[in-house]
Amino acid sequence: MKITYLDGKRLYYAFLSGAKEVIANKKELNRINLFPVADGDTGSNLSRTLSIVGSEAVKDDSLTVTLNSMGDAALRGAIGNSGIIFAQFINGLKNSIDRAESVNVSKFAQAVDNAVNYTYQGINNPVEGTILTVMKDWADSLKKLKNRSSDFAEVMEESLISASSSLENTKNQLAVLREADVVDSGAQAFVLFLEGIVGFIKTGDLKDLKINSTAKIEIAQEEEIGKETEIKYRYCTEAYLENLEIEIPALREKLSDLGDSLIVAGDRSKLRVHIHTSNPPEFFIKLNKFATILDQKADDMLLQQAVKYNRKTEIAVLTDSIADFPEEYRDQHQVHLLPLNILLAGTNYLDKVTIDSKNFFDIIDEAEEYPSSAQPAVKKIEDQLNYLAEHYDSIIAITVSAKMSGTYDNLTKAAENVKKENEELKIEVIDSKTNSGAEGLLVMEAVEKIEAGKSFEEAVSYLKSIREKLYIYVSVSDFKYMVRGGRVSPLKGKLAGFLNLKPIISIDREGNGIAFATAFSKKGNFKKIKSILEDHQSENGIKRFAVVHGDDLERAKRYLESFRELLDIEVEFLEPISPIVAMNAGRGSTAVALLEK
CATH class of the missing domain: 3.30.70.3100 (Alpha-Beta Plaits)
Structure with missing residues (x-):
């Protein structure tokens, strides 16, 4: 049957059919992802983008209503280069079709041409030999074909030939693709999208057009292409x-x-x-x-x-951003980071990623409303776990104490959801029952056991067995941060300030924060912490220790030198605390974390 118009419902189902083709080939798109960076996530990013658009789009008779919903959803859900280019293209179509219930082939071809121009305008330095080139060549083909036929099925099938030819030519346009003898991943995804649309328009088959972001097809195992750049x-x-x-x-x-x-x-x-x-x-x-x-x-x-x-190991190590340890160590041993959220002046930042320790105290000292923190959303965690599942056989996730944050609970829920779709995947979420530098020491223990060849089960058992040997002692310099953060009442804060109290905060064996000791000066705090370390050393011995601080590097260095001499072992690291930890510990705080033998 001849199809002479495109309305909202037909567009909706065509989109779902195209999205299914992209999602089904997610792994292969990741494998051939070499440009602009060979980071292997084009398939995952586009699958996520198209899934969100498909799930939020409105199925309406009106083409304008459906396109408007798709454009809004695309901007909300787009991730990655290709995902955002897709979103720009969809919004270009939306802008080109003004209050139309439906369009014919000629008007559709013009709208696509406008949308491609709109997409180019959104990119600072457009590069040919990518998804952009295929979009442009496809649009040119539609313009030539619009006067030959009024049948969408015929025109779309013919234009797909031009898009496929343009796709094949991408390997001749970019050196990195030519060297690896593959086409551009984003461009391949766009052609797959068109193939799905053509399949629907030709057959009108509405079966199984529900988008499932975990849909998979079996593909032959091939060696990784390309190389590190x-x-x-x-x-x-x-x-x-x-x-x-x-x-x-x-x-x-x-x-x-x-x-x-x-x-x-x-x-x-x-x-x-x-x-x-x-x-x-x-x-x-x-x-x-x-x-x-x-x-x-x-x-x-x-x-x-x-x-x-x-990849260094078959077991991924994931930890939240409250774990303080060097970024260099994270890079060297491929430790994956799950950032917590910091709500500051109405904006939700990602701890240690989109907001860091640099100038953080200046920011919060000037803020009218003190920032708050929140654990990552379950869906965000699922996305990260699904990424790790594509590259590792198993995952060990280490979190801040469950008594201090809901991160452990959300990570556990996300792990359960991910394992439902991948029953062979092993994920263990470990409550560190501590935070900051002590949590960082536990992460380092995990890395060392895994790199030493311990099995998933052996590593998990070991990490759980040493949690009660982790300690952290924080010398708080200024009560005002704990007052503003709601940890201490204003009255107690004023009293402490009047008496010049300098508390030492620690964490009990259940993971609760506790006031461990109090002195009347920073020097008094140092002496008490030194005495505490001597007790640990004499009772069980100390395997490793670390020092962290809140914008007081000089004091932290004095701690390091003194405790290194006292314990006769080298410090594992000296690091600033994460912004979330800084919100409560405050400026001038200094802490020592240790692991007993």
Whole structure:
């Protein structure tokens, strides 16, 4: 039967059919992902983007109503280069079809051409030989075919041939693709999307058109293609914004010096910004001056590439951002980070990722409303676990004390959900029953056992057995942070300030924070902590220790030197505390964490 119009319902089902093809080939798209960075996530990002659009789109007779819902959902859910390019294209279509119930082939071809031009406008430096080129060649084909036939099925099938030819040519346009003899991953995804649409239009088959983000097909096991390349900018960083106060070209100019792969999709009312940068905190500080930030993310492409080409073990180690230990150690041993949330001045930042310790105390000292923290959402955790499941046989996740945060509970729920879809996957969520530097020491123990060849079960058993040997003692310098954070009443805070009390905070064996001791000066606190360490050393011995601090490096160094001499062992690390820990411990706080023998 001849199909001469495209309305909202037909578009809705065509979209679902196209999305299914992309999602089914997620693994292969990840495998051939080499440009702009070989981080192996194009398939995952596009699957997530299309899943969200498919689940939130409105199935309406009106083409305008359906497209508007798709455009809004695409901006909310888009992630990754290709995902945001898809979102820009969908919004370009939305803008090109003004209050139309349906369109014919000719009007559709014109709308696609406009949408491709709109997509190019959103990208700072468009690169040919990518999804952009295939979109453009497909649009050119539609313009040529619109005068030959009024049948959507015929025109779409013919135009798919041009898109497929353009896809094959991508390997000749980019050196990295030519060397590996593969096509561009994003471009491949777009052709798969078109194939799904053509399949639906030709058959009208509505069976099994529910999008399932975990849908899979079996593909032949092949060696990884490509090779590790130098990554100039570490983080694939994105923000979902509203109410932009400056023009989009002006925003692009203000952000362009922070990295590359800059894409701005949408309009001033709602938009998504993507950039590859080594400094996500600076990126978000700039954005916050010009718009309301609704959502943000920053994926570590350096770690993703290392895992793709040089995975160290078959067991992934995941920990939350409250665990304090060196970033260099995290990089060297491929430890994965789950950031907690910090709500500051109406914006939700990602601890240690989009907000860091640098200048954090200046920020909170000037804030009218003290920041608050929250555990990651279950869905966000599921996304990270699904990524790890694609690359590892099992996962050990170490969290801050369950008595202090809901992170353990949410991670446990997310793990249960992920394992329902992958019954062979082993995930163990371990409550460290501590935080900060002590949690960091537990992470290091996990890494060492796994790299020494211990099995998943052996490593889990060992980590659980040493939790009660972990201790942390925090010398708090200023009560005002605990008062503003709600941990201490204003009256007690005033009294402590009047008496110049300097508490030592610790964590009991159940994971609860406790006031362990009190002195009347920083020097008195140091002496008490030194005495505590002597007791640990004489009773059981100390295997390793670390020092962390809240913007008081000089004091932390004195702790380090003194305790290194006292214990006759080298310190594991000297690190600033995470922003979330800093909210309660405060400026000037210094802590020693230890693991007994």
